[in-house]
Amino acid sequence: METASVLLQSITIPFGFNLKGNQIISCRHFSKQFQSMGFYSQQSLKPIHNPSSFGLSPSPLRKTARTQFLSPLKCSFSDISSSDSRNPLLEPFKNLSFDSVKSTLSELTPIKIVKWAAIVSLGIAAIKWTVNLVFNPFFWMYFSWSWLFWPWFVAIALALYGLYAFRKHLIGEASIVEQLAIVNSVFTWLTLVPPAYFNGYLEGWPLVFFFVYHYFFFFNVSVRKRLYGDYYGRPHDPMWDVNPPKWYRLLFCVGVMVGHWLAAFEAPELHRIPGGWSNVGIWILIIVTLLMQYNSTLYLAKYSEKVVVPTSVVQFGPYRWVRHPIYASTILLFTTYCLAIRAPLSMLFVVAVCLMYFEQKAKLEEVLMIETFGESYLEYASKVRCKFIPFMY
CATH class of the missing domain: 1.20.5 (Single alpha-helices involved in coiled-coils or other helix-helix interfaces)
Structure with missing residues (x-):
C-alpha cells in the first residue's frame, strides 16, 4: 500500500504498475480489469515513469490528460515553532539587557530612591492590613451588626x-x-x-404621617399645576415674600424638630397604641387638616396674581373662620401627629413654638395687607377676630 500511494491514479481507469517481470498488478477486482481491457486499446496512452528507487518499469496504463497527484495531508499544528510568535508577558523584557539596567540604575537619585521605597512600603503595608482585616473574626462580627443598623x-x-x-x-x-x-x-x-430610634422598629401612625406630611405640603404645588399647567413658581413682586429674620426661622425649624423627638420619647411603645375605632377622631382631624390646607391655598390663589400677590381680601372658605387658615392647618397637622402617638405634653410644646413663629409672620403680613387694601382689610379683621384657632385665638 505504501508503494501504491505514491503512484498516479485516474478517475476512469484502474491504477497499476509493471514490475520488471512484465506482470501487471492491479488493485481492482479481476472482472473490472477484464472489462476495461478493450477500452485501453482505443486510448492514446503514455508510459508512466516511476521512480527508480522502487525498481519499477514504465507501465502503459495511464492517461496523461486526467491525472492528479494525491493531495497532501494538512494539519493545524506545526512541529516547528514560528519565530514571529510573540508572548505579551515577555514584551517588557524583550529589550532588557545588562547595559539598559546599568543605565537605569545610574540615573537614580536619592529622591527617587526614597520615593520608590515609600511607595513599595505603603503597598506592602496596605496588603498586610487588608489580609489581616479579611482574616480577622472580629471584623466580620462587627460587620454583621451593620445589618441591624x-x-x-x-x-x-x-x-x-x-x-x-x-x-x-x-x-x-x-x-x-x-x-x-x-x-x-x-x-x-x-x-x-x-x-424608630426609641422603639427599634416602625409601625402604625409614624408611617401614616410620613405620607400625610407629603400630601399636606404639596398642596400648593398641585394648585400651581391646576392654574398654570406646571409646577414652577412665577416671578412676582418680592414685597410679598414676607419672612421673619433668618435666625427666627432657624429657631422655628429647630423647635419643630425637637418637638417631634420629644413626642417620640414621650409616646408609649408603638405596639401599645390602641387601634380600631379609638382612632376615628384622629382620622377626622387628618381629613379636616388636609381640607383646610387645600381650600385655603385654592381660595388664596383664586384671589391672587401668580399665586403669591393678592388682588383682594379673601373672605370665603376657611377665611371666614380664621384670618390665617394656612398657618392654622400647619399647627393642626403637628397637633394631630402628637395626639396620634399619645404625646400630649409634646403637643403643647409644638403648638407654642408654632404660635410664636406664626404670630410674628402674621403681623408682618397684616401690616402689608393694611398698606395695600386699607379699610377693606380692617373691616375684615374686625369681623374675623381669630388668627389661628377658631373662637379661641
Missing part, C-alpha cells in the same frame, strides 16, 4: 444629601430631584427616625 446608614445618607441640596437651593441652583430630596429628608427625620 442599616436604617441609620440610609437616614444619615439622606440627611447629608438633603443638606447638600438645601445649600444649592439657597443659591437658586437646586434641581427638582434635589428639592424632593430636601422634602423627603425633612419628613423622614420628623416622622420616621425619632419613633
Whole structure:
C-alpha cells in the first residue's frame, strides 16, 4: 500500500504498475480489469515513469490528460515553532539587557530612591492590613451588626444629601430631584427616625404621617399645576415674600424638630397604641387638616396674581373662620401627629413654638395687607377676630 500511494491514479481507469517481470498488478477486482481491457486499446496512452528507487518499469496504463497527484495531508499544528510568535508577558523584557539596567540604575537619585521605597512600603503595608482585616473574626462580627443598623446608614445618607441640596437651593441652583430630596429628608427625620430610634422598629401612625406630611405640603404645588399647567413658581413682586429674620426661622425649624423627638420619647411603645375605632377622631382631624390646607391655598390663589400677590381680601372658605387658615392647618397637622402617638405634653410644646413663629409672620403680613387694601382689610379683621384657632385665638 505504501508503494501504491505514491503512484498516479485516474478517475476512469484502474491504477497499476509493471514490475520488471512484465506482470501487471492491479488493485481492482479481476472482472473490472477484464472489462476495461478493450477500452485501453482505443486510448492514446503514455508510459508512466516511476521512480527508480522502487525498481519499477514504465507501465502503459495511464492517461496523461486526467491525472492528479494525491493531495497532501494538512494539519493545524506545526512541529516547528514560528519565530514571529510573540508572548505579551515577555514584551517588557524583550529589550532588557545588562547595559539598559546599568543605565537605569545610574540615573537614580536619592529622591527617587526614597520615593520608590515609600511607595513599595505603603503597598506592602496596605496588603498586610487588608489580609489581616479579611482574616480577622472580629471584623466580620462587627460587620454583621451593620445589618441591624442599616436604617441609620440610609437616614444619615439622606440627611447629608438633603443638606447638600438645601445649600444649592439657597443659591437658586437646586434641581427638582434635589428639592424632593430636601422634602423627603425633612419628613423622614420628623416622622420616621425619632419613633424608630426609641422603639427599634416602625409601625402604625409614624408611617401614616410620613405620607400625610407629603400630601399636606404639596398642596400648593398641585394648585400651581391646576392654574398654570406646571409646577414652577412665577416671578412676582418680592414685597410679598414676607419672612421673619433668618435666625427666627432657624429657631422655628429647630423647635419643630425637637418637638417631634420629644413626642417620640414621650409616646408609649408603638405596639401599645390602641387601634380600631379609638382612632376615628384622629382620622377626622387628618381629613379636616388636609381640607383646610387645600381650600385655603385654592381660595388664596383664586384671589391672587401668580399665586403669591393678592388682588383682594379673601373672605370665603376657611377665611371666614380664621384670618390665617394656612398657618392654622400647619399647627393642626403637628397637633394631630402628637395626639396620634399619645404625646400630649409634646403637643403643647409644638403648638407654642408654632404660635410664636406664626404670630410674628402674621403681623408682618397684616401690616402689608393694611398698606395695600386699607379699610377693606380692617373691616375684615374686625369681623374675623381669630388668627389661628377658631373662637379661641
